[in-house]
């Protein structure tokens with residue numbers, strides 16, 4: 189291979205590495221579980237799809253109706269009790285989806301400043317590593333499930 193050609197290839201490879209992978213997170217089937225108007229918290233669910241070619245890590249979540257929004261996981265203790273634990277990060281591998289569902293991982297809106305009612309919608313933004321946000325509109329729905 190001529191040396192000039194090799195150098196051009198090398199320059200191309202370095203350029204490709206220098207361009208940050210653009211994280212592409214889409215949110216499908218979002219919803220918030222309706223709660224009584226006096227509730228301090230409410231839970232949210234969705235499917236998070238990483239349509240990009242690099243892993244995406246959710247580093248935080250926020251919405252205007254809650255003073256604090258967290259990702260929770262549900263763990264079962266040795267004695268069979270289920271409890272919620274705070275997920276500080278949630279990584280979604282390239283091309284994969286993570287389901288937030290009742291009894292499983294979920295969003296927890298804490299310190300509600302207003303309690304949205306069934307039929308209302310709330311925008312929730314996921315903060316991603318790399319500084320981007322992925323936001324989605326969550327409708328509030330009644331549900332019969334009691335966990336989460």
Ligand SMILES: [Cu+2]
Pocket residue numbers: 231260261272294295296336
């Ligand atoms: Cu929770």
